[in-house]
Amino acid sequence: MNAPGASPNQLTAAQAHAAETGETLFADSKKLGMACFLCSESAFFITLLVAYALYLGKDTVGPTPAEALSMPLVIVNTVMLLSSSGTIMLAMKHYRDGRYGQFRVFLAITILLGAAFVIGTAFEWKDLIEAKHLTISRNLFGTTFYTLVGFHAAHVTIGLILMSILLGIQTAGHLSKESPAAELISWYWHFVDGVWVVVFTLVYLIGR
Amino acid sequence: MQADTYTVAPARRPLTSVMHEWVTTVDHKQLGIMYIIASCGFLVLGGMEALLMRLQLWAPEMDLVSPDTFNQLFTMHGTTMIFFVVMPVEAGMANYFVPLMIGARDMAFPRLNAFGFWMFLFGGFLLYFSYFGAMGLYGAGSAPDIGWYAYAPLTSPAFSRGNSTDYWLLGTMLSGVGSVSFAVNMIATIITMRAPGMRLSTMPLFGWMILVTSGLILFAFPPFTAAEIMMLFDRHLGAHFFDTQAGGDGLLWQHLFWFFGHPEVYILALPAFGIISEVIPVFSRKVIFGYATMVMATVGIGFISMGVWAHHMFTVGMSDTIDLLFSGATFLVAVPTGIKMFNWTATLYGGRLRMTVPMLFALGFLALFLIGGLTGIMLAVVPMDWQLSDSYFLIAHFHFVAFGGILFGIMAGYYYWYPKAVGRMMNRKLGLWHFWLQFIGFNLTFVPMHFSGVLGMPRRVYTFEAGYGMEIWNQLSTIGAVVTGISLAIFVVNLIYSYFRGREAGDDPWNAWTLEWATTSPPPAYNFEEIPTVKSRRPLWDLKHPDDPDWKHE
Ligand code: HEM
Ligand SMILES: [Cu+2]
Numbered sequence: 006m007n008a009p010g011a012s013p014n015q016l017t018a019a020q021a022h023a024a025e026t027g028e029t030l031f032a033d034s035k036k037l038g039m040a041c042f043l044c045s046e047s048a049f050f051i052t053l054l055v056a057y058a059l060y061l062g063k064d065t066v067g068p069t070p071a072e073a074l075s076m077p078l079v080i081v082n083t084v085m086l087l088s089s090s091g092t093i094m095l096a097m098k099h100y101r102d103g104r105y106g107q108f109r110v111f112l113a114i115t116i117l118l119g120a121a122f123v124i125g126t127a128f129e130w131k132d133l134i135e136a137k138h139l140t141i142s143r144n145l146f147g148t149t150f151y152t153l154v155g156f157h158a159a160h161v162t163i164g165l166i167l168m169s170i171l172l173g174i175q176t177a178g179h180l181s182k183e184s185p186a187a188e189l190i191s192w193y194w195h196f197v198d199g200v201w202v203v204v205f206t207l208v209y210l211i212g213r
Numbered sequence: 214m215q216a217d218t219y220t221v222a223p224a225r226r227p228l229t230s231v232m233h234e235w236v237t238t239v240d241h242k243q244l245g246i247m248y249i250i251a252s253c254g255f256l257v258l259g260g261m262e263a264l265l266m267r268l269q270l271w272a273p274e275m276d277l278v279s280p281d282t283f284n285q286l287f288t289m290h291g292t293t294m295i296f297f298v299v300m301p302v303e304a305g306m307a308n309y310f311v312p313l314m315i316g317a318r319d320m321a322f323p324r325l326n327a328f329g330f331w332m333f334l335f336g337g338f339l340l341y342f343s344y345f346g347a348m349g350l351y352g353a354g355s356a357p358d359i360g361w362y363a364y365a366p367l368t369s370p371a372f373s374r375g376n377s378t379d380y381w382l383l384g385t386m387l388s389g390v391g392s393v394s395f396a397v398n399m400i401a402t403i404i405t406m407r408a409p410g411m412r413l414s415t416m417p418l419f420g421w422m423i424l425v426t427s428g429l430i431l432f433a434f435p436p437f438t439a440a441e442i443m444m445l446f447d448r449h450l451g452a453h454f455f456d457t458q459a460g461g462d463g464l465l466w467q468h469l470f471w472f473f474g475h476p477e478v479y480i481l482a483l484p485a486f487g488i489i490s491e492v493i494p495v496f497s498r499k500v501i502f503g504y505a506t507m508v509m510a511t512v513g514i515g516f517i518s519m520g521v522w523a524h525h526m527f528t529v530g531m532s533d534t535i536d537l538l539f540s541g542a543t544f545l546v547a548v549p550t551g552i553k554m555f556n557w558t559a560t561l562y563g564g565r566l567r568m569t570v571p572m573l574f575a576l577g578f579l580a581l582f583l584i585g586g587l588t589g590i591m592l593a594v595v596p597m598d599w600q601l602s603d604s605y606f607l608i609a610h611f612h613f614v615a616f617g618g619i620l621f622g623i624m625a626g627y628y629y630w631y632p633k634a635v636g637r638m639m640n641r642k643l644g645l646w647h648f649w650l651q652f653i654g655f656n657l658t659f660v661p662m663h664f665s666g667v668l669g670m671p672r673r674v675y676t677f678e679a680g681y682g683m684e685i686w687n688q689l690s691t692i693g694a695v696v697t698g699i700s701l702a703i704f705v706v707n708l709i710y711s712y713f714r715g716r717e718a719g720d721d722p723w724n725a726w727t728l729e730w731a732t733t734s735p736p737p738a739y740n741f742e743e744i745p746t747v748k749s750r751r752p753l754w755d756l757k758h759p760d761d762p763d764w765k766h767e
Contacts, residue, residue, distance in 0.1 A: 018409060019407060034405040038325075060454075060462075065459055
């Protein structure tokens, strides 16, 4: 088969533009695709947030957020998740500079912090369900709370899976230097953290 | 020497091997064809449902179908037409032609592309599986009967027993996942993979319209998905999102649905606008009038259409202020749409018109979409909407837009691009029969609905009473629906007949100007031997007229 490939000296319009301006987001389809996907994800979370805000205080039976939510655990949780954004930033810095050993260390720390967040959430939910009798069908608060926080936690879990796969592939030496995978996963992780900041503000600061 | 698999005539292969190739393909052209063929299948289903409804409404108090069945028919018809006919046929055309028009070898993410197609197809299967599997434990209903916007509390466990509503939710949700992946892919392709020299400002307008449509999909579908998840939680986990007794609110569903639903109308319309913007210049032998305003109007529509959703809710009793705001925003969206109408008309003006079949459909689009737009402005007037909403006037309005506008535009696309994809022209005689019967049949169906609607005939009701002057209008509509059905049958016959017997098309049968016509018909798997370098909006004109290229004038 001799289907002609793109001749190497021919740049697409976007590549030519990137060469001129140094602007790569709009020349790299994978980065742009990820950015678009994250836009749609934010539309998804905004919808859940709006529903949460709209139904605040509309419950016909308790417990209310003030009665049910306790702060200490969730603050520890938040600190862990936010610092995982810092550790993945460090990991990426080492990755770009070619220090793959440190990259793996910081990526592993990020995974541990994220996993601790998920476990922390599990303990929070156990307490809410067993001690406070708050379930998804208990009242409106339970409905919106578990949906919002649950979808966020699901995204964290997906992020953990992605990072673990990345770590595995990189350790096995199967990740090519040009692959944007590490950077795209770090974007996703920052996004998940950003969503948590909004969720935390709405659920634990404003709504409580 | 190794044989070239693309130029050597292929030996006849066993069916299984052909099937295997199609099922596993990630080629944008094959996926495009699969989208289009699947949408034809769903068009037959959606059309049969429409025909059954019209036959039931032939005369007062008929009992061809039961009231319950009628509820299922309009739900399945509306859902099918929107999610499984117009969305996929446009996705198919965009898939096939956008890479060709921008001079790319494939989409940015071929496997994601295949994923999107299969999500759509299985979504459709899931919806129709409800006819067999939705009885659930309760033996209640078979197909969903909740209307295409599935208002709460019709969808609550108390009113919708069995699983039909769940199939509706899951089917549309899956196809929505497919649409989002399509949108991500299209944006990445259009932004990063244009041929050397093709700036956004010299990209074909079809590409622009697909770009804006994809942007709309990105922001409109996820809220819909979220709302559907809430509904599923309500139905199966005992959540209370739309449960009034527990403080929830059915109105939230309406807002979330229409926050998706109105942009969806433009998601369906913009690709059709794109087709019209390609067809009219080619058959007027003039460049498009006002390319820049066309782009601006498209982007403007994109933004404004995100802020008009509650005009679908004037009758639920929102506050006067909200009514006023959304009424005003709706008038606003008419401005960029009007600009487009003027641009198309101005392109026709003084052109050397060639009355080919695609051109006829484009002209039909202009006339009918104009009427749909005008009745839309009538309905944006709040008191007018109070009177006419949920009547057949509204049905007439949106079919003028969805059928007279969008589907006529899509037909123009079929006749225009078929020669490129198949290598043969569609038969002109059959095409003329198709066009005229569809044009007459369409008007015969939907013009009378304006009258029956004004007389007070409500939508979504399985019959009507004698003696209110509605018999004649309903009979005309039903005759029109039969004529429309015949026209669509001729269309399908033409598709098949021309595949075997059509005249050889050659590379560029219309003497057109965009890059898809620069390669063979059908194009090879890699699209272009050599990626062309683009200097103007009409690269093919430049090639054909090296003495007077466009880029000297633009
Ligand atoms: C083949 C020609 C068509 C005919 C004869 C037809 C006829 C009808 C009829 C009789 C109804 C039900 C009115 C009622 O009782 O409320 C209806 C509803 C509807 N149609 Fe069509 N239609 C056609 C094509 C289309 C197309 C092309 C689209 C969209 C792209 C479409 C979208 C809808 C929608 C969304 C509804 C509302 C369903 C609901 O009430 O939930 N139709 N149509
Ligand atoms: Cu609307």
